[in-house]
Amino acid sequence: MERLGRHVVSRYSSKIVDVRNQLTDRKYIALLAAVAGIILVLGTWARPRPRQDDAPPMPSPVESMRLQRMTQLRNIQGMTNLFLDAATHASRHLVWLPDSRSTALIWDINGTVLAATSKLNLPEITLVNTAEQLQTEARRGAISPTSPLGSLRVGTDDTFQPVQQVSLDVLSMGDWLVAVAKQENGSHTFAPGVYGGSSPVLCGESNFQEIAYTVNFSELMLGGGLFDLNGFLVGVIVRCNDRLIAIAASDVPAELKKIESLESQLLARYGFRVDVSVTSEDTKNSWQGVRVTEVWVGEAADLAGIRPGDHITELNETEVEMVDDLFPLVLPTTQENIELRGRRRGKKVNFVLSSGNDTTIAAPAKQMVSGIGFDTPRKGVPIDFVIPNSPAARAGLQSNDVVLWIDDRSPVSTRNLLRLLNSSSKTARQVVAERNGRMRMYELQ
Structure with a gap:
């Protein structure tokens, strides 16, 4: 019993010593932390403050x-x-x-x-x-x-x-x-x-x-x-x-794509346009051919005598039924002249068209007198004005248009123009007029 008591006392005595040692270590650490804090505060307080004159100088207005x-x-x-x-x-x-x-x-x-x-x-x-x-x-x-x-x-x-x-x-x-x-x-x-x-x-x-x-x-x-x-x-x-x-x-x-079309090339080389809407299915009679819709004054087609409203039916003795049949006209050729045949108001007409080799659209023909050039006067009667909603206005005629033909007859004066318009027994009259160097056909109802 006495031995057991000594063992218990010895065991608990060692634990008490350990606790005392731990308490001593904590106090030591706390003391060190307090000293370090005091040193930090004193150092911050004692550090010299920067003086105002230590700031970088501002540049002058010139330097800025x-x-x-x-x-x-x-x-x-x-x-x-x-x-x-x-x-x-x-x-x-x-x-x-x-x-x-x-x-x-x-x-x-x-x-x-x-x-x-x-x-x-x-x-x-x-x-x-x-x-x-x-x-x-x-x-x-x-x-x-x-x-x-x-x-x-x-x-x-x-x-x-x-x-x-x-x-x-x-x-x-x-x-x-x-x-x-x-x-x-x-x-x-x-x-x-x-x-x-x-x-x-x-x-x-x-x-x-x-x-x-x-x-x-x-x-x-x-x-x-x-x-x-x-x-x-x-x-x-x-x-x-x-x-x-x-x-x-x-x-x-x-x-x-537009300027590479056959229609555009015909205009560029020869100065005329055709009705591109005509196809082989639209052609009921072979003599109808391809209808000319516009001719530019002074160009190869005009010089050959082609007029708006003409139908081209043959090209170098080859039948023309649709627009694509005119494609040989824009191909390179050694021919100087090209023969065309057609119909004008049902009558046969022949044309000799310059091939247009190495040519471009030229200016309208001019006359030269003593070194002075001026536009060659053309036949026809100019229109002074067009009444709105009249047959002429509905057909597309405008003031300053020059009437060249009425049903294949060329007016020479205003009075003659009125006589031709009034004397026609047909319900529709075909009028070819020039505007800005371009000849077109208009249907007067």
Whole structure:
């Protein structure tokens, strides 16, 4: 029993010593923490305060202006380099046309070069200066007197880099664009500006979207392109109604298809239009042929005696029943003259049409006297005015139109014109009139 008591006392005595040691350690740690806190507070309080005169000096007004100008110059230089890089990249898609002294765009990988010409001043074979200042020959492709665009055909060339188009839909108001054009010496010129939206415009007989641009285009820009800063073609710079404008590049494919049509090529080469709605199914009698709807004054068709309302029935002794039968007229040929046969008001007529080799739409014939040129007067009677809702107005006649024929008879005076109109026993009368150098036929009911 006594041994058991000593064991219990010994065991609990050791635990009491451990507790006392732990209490001593905690007090020591607390004491150290208190001393460290006092040192930190004293150090912070004793640290010297910065003096007011130690602050950096404020720059003077002159120095502030100098620093501001340096920042602006760096920004301007950065933008200039950005525009220059974009223009240099875009210039790889441009060529120079020495004959028309204008820029053209490499349009596709098939060798199509897009030219902005409304004067039809491109010869059948023309030279093209490439981006590498190499010269190559190009054949005139599709061209139209009613469109501000035309095309050339060159052989495929690895150095030709076609443009890549982008729609106006991806642009936002205020986006930067760069107008780029080629120069005669092989370099390029450019004019940066801001996109301001688009609006419809009529150029000749074609509708386009005109791009609003903050910079006016100079003559040096004709035929060039309007590019975004990534090098994509946004617009083409053309002449429209005596103005230089940029039309949407997305409108060009449809316009090229239009001017490459047979109707447009007949107008460009010979100066006449036909009714393209006539097909072989519409032709009931072979003698009806293809009806002429318009003839331009002074052109090959006019000089051959073709009139609006005539029906072309034969081409070089080959029967013509539909418009496609006239396709040989626009093919290359060695013939100087082409024989056409037709019908005019049921009567047979023959025409000798100049082949139009190496020719373009010419100006109306002029007379020269002592070195002075003036328009050759034509027969016909001008219309002073047209009463609204009258048969003439409903037929489409306008004031200043010149009446050339009424039912195949040519009036020589106003009185004679009235007599011809009143003497006709037919319900419908065919009137051929000229307006702005174009002859058309009108049906008076």
